[in-house]
Amino acid sequence: MMKIAVITTEFLKEFVDNSIKKLNINAEIEIYIYRDFSHVGDLYLEIEDRFDGFAVSGPIPKKAITKKAGTIKKPLVD
Secondary structure, eight states: OOEEEEEEOHHHHHHHHHHHHHHTOSSEEEEEEOSSHHHHHHHHHHHGGGOSEEEESSHHHHHHHHHHHSSOOSOEEO
16 A cells, blocks of 8 residues: 655644545555754655655645755655
C-alpha cells in the first residue's frame, strides 16, 4: 500500500484530516505538523525515506522544502 505524508500547519490539521476521511483514499496517510518555514524543510528530510509521496499545505512550504532538500526524490505536491 502506498504511504503518503501530509505536511501542514496546526491551524489546518483538522480540515486536512476531515478532507482525507471524505476522500476515502486507498493509501496509508499520516499528517505531520510544521512550526515554521525553516522547520518544514527539516521535517521533510527527517521523514523522506519513510513515504512514497508528500502533500504540503501550499506553494511556500513546498518551496521551503525544495530549498532545504535540494533534489526532491519523491512526488511532492501542494
